[in-house]
Amino acid sequence: MQIAWCSEDKPFAVGYADGKLLIGSKEPLEKEAIVVIDAHKESITSMKWSPNGQLLLTCAKEETVKLWGADHNSGSRWRCVQSIRNPSVVNGISWCGLPGRAPKALAMFAVCCQNGLVSVWTVPQEIADFPESMSGVDGWWERENKPKHRCSGRTEETAVCVFQLKGHITPVRTVAFSPNGLALASGGLGGLMNIWSLRDGSVLQTVVAGSGAIQNIVWVPDVGVAVCSNRSKDVLVVNCSKEFMSSHHVLATCRSALKRQGMVGLNMAPCMRAFLERLPVMLQEQYAYEKPHVVCGEQLIHSPYMQCLASLAVGLHLDSILCRPPVPPHLAHCPLESGLAVWTANEWAWLDCFSTTVKAAEALARGLTFPECFTVPDLEPLSKEEMALLMDNSKWSSGMDEQIMSWATSRPEDWHLGGKCDAYLWGAGRHGQLAEAGRNILVPTIAPSFSQAQQVQALRMSSYTPL
Incomplete structure (x- = not known):
């Protein structure tokens, strides 16, 4: 059984071994305060509420993670707003505690899998920003891994994978965000823990906490990461302060860039x-x-x-x-x-x-x-x-570049505003007439350039070439 509760004034959730999800609150039963949902086919292994308490992230012993939210109209009808299928069985999930900001507030969470993959996602922070029908994301791991957080625009997908982090050869059991949202710690079997930069996806630090599997990771503000494994009674504290990340980030980025080009051993x-x-x-x-x-x-x-x-x-x-x-x-x-x-x-x-x-x-x-x-x-x-x-x-082909450069070399005046050309103007801006050379001129009159025209009316049909 798994239990998650954001705060006393928010709903609580209970996950069961048969895949059912119970969502309730402190309100009296006559107000339909308890809802039972067939959430997963397998046993629910983890549930996490988003920082604002509007979204519930769940995973089971299967490849799919789901986001649940209450209908913003009724407030009591819960539905799956997003389903994300992963390439392997999901072992753990975690929300970033740093809330999003306007104009389009986003929340961020991480998913760790049995095959060692760690993925980082952004989703709308408010339930009202999700579509009415459930949307699913599948096959995202087959696409090229490119950070999306520097784009000038966003895709229509509500869930966007910003990082695919591949640095574990054994299953990853737990993930945790740093308080400032700039780093992510992941740990699993073999005691290996990676600390990832969420600015470019590089590995800031790799630590072996022991021979056993890492059970839990907790960030200590202004200090680093506390780690415990199942074969040790000690808690390991790793230095990963803001100053440490800043001083080691350049080398971490260079190491990742060299590794992508097949160069290792830095x-x-x-x-x-x-x-x-x-x-x-x-x-x-x-x-x-x-x-x-x-x-x-x-x-x-x-x-x-x-x-x-x-x-x-x-x-x-x-x-x-x-x-x-x-x-x-x-x-x-x-x-x-x-x-x-x-x-x-x-x-x-x-x-x-x-x-x-x-x-x-x-x-x-x-x-x-x-x-x-x-x-x-x-x-x-x-x-x-x-x-x-x-x-x-x-x-665009190289031949087009050659034509453009040939044109610019042979007729440079065509590329200057007010340059010399043979321009014929007539009319007074009436329909189908090119430009004006005087009041009610019906015969085309040659002019040095188009720049002397006050108004140019484009023709609908033309058979001439600019050269």
């Missing part, structure tokens, strides 16, 4: 490790030294040394932590605090611009999707389908 390269730890400081010092020379015109571009440092930082994905404020995934779309906004805009704005330029150029060259940080200023509102077509670089 622990056996002390000189390389020291260089990577100092890379952000070296970048700032070199940029501060070269910036005055570039601004005043003594140098047209930065030195090859500076270019190598910046390229290395972007290649190791350091821009994801240096150019972004430290916020958890479910708060990434909320307005930034004033201090964080100033820090992001001033200290590493140049590296952010360089990173966006490099990634956008690579996307254009390879026909890939633009990076999440790539935005078009003053872009008029478009539908989702039109935006997808507009941003689809696979439709």
Whole structure:
């Protein structure tokens, strides 16, 4: 039997071995205060209430986790608002205690599985933001693992997987969020515990708590993580304070980036490790030294040394932590605090611009999707389908680039506002007429350019070519 109760003024939940879920409250029975639901096919193993007490997360000895909420109209009818199928049997669940913020408040939870996978999800914090019919998520683990918390927009799915964390070769039994929502601790069989960064999904620290399975993990504010295993009477406290995470994050991000490229053994390269730890400081010092020379015109571009440092930082994905404020995934779309906004805009704005330029150029060259940080200023509102077509670089070939450059080289005046061209204007803005060259002029009159026209009316049918 499993029991979960958020607070005395909120409902409580009881899960049974037959998969049934009982939800009740302190109200008298005549007010239908008790509800029994056939929640799972197998025995319920864990239940957790969301921080605001509106959502109940349940899991059983099966692959599916479910979110339950009371109907916001009736208040007494409970329903499954979200079902998430995992690739393996679910062993544990946990909510992040940090609540979401407006304009679109999100909650965050983690799921650990028998195959060693740990996934982190965001869902709407309020029950009213879920659709009336239950939605399910299946096959998400087969998609490429990309952090979603830096997107400019969100998908239509209510549940979004922001991280797939793969660092355990044995079943994971328990997960726990740090108080600030920036880290997640996971532990399981063999006594192995990983502390993950929720800024980029890298492993901040790996600790072996003993030979037994880890039974429970608890975060101690401003200290770290307390761990207990089933073969030890001792409680292990691991240092993972805010200062520790900040000082070790650069090396953790570099290690993850190198591992994705098939390079391991950074622990056996002390000189390389020291260089990577100092890379952000070296970048700032070199940029501060070269910036005055570039601004005043003594140098047209930065030195090859500076270019190598910046390229290395972007290649190791350091821009994801240096150019972004430290916020958890479910708060990434909320307005930034004033201090964080100033820090992001001033200290590493140049590296952010360089990173966006490099990634956008690579996307254009390879026909890939633009990076999440790539935005078009003053872009008029478009539908989702039109935006997808507009941003689809696979439709643009290198031959089109050659035609554009040939056109710009042979006819540069076509690319300048008010440049020389043969423009014929007539009419006074009436239907089907191109532009005006005088009052009620019915015969096309040649003009130096379109810029002298006060109004241009596009033709509905045209057979001419711009060249």
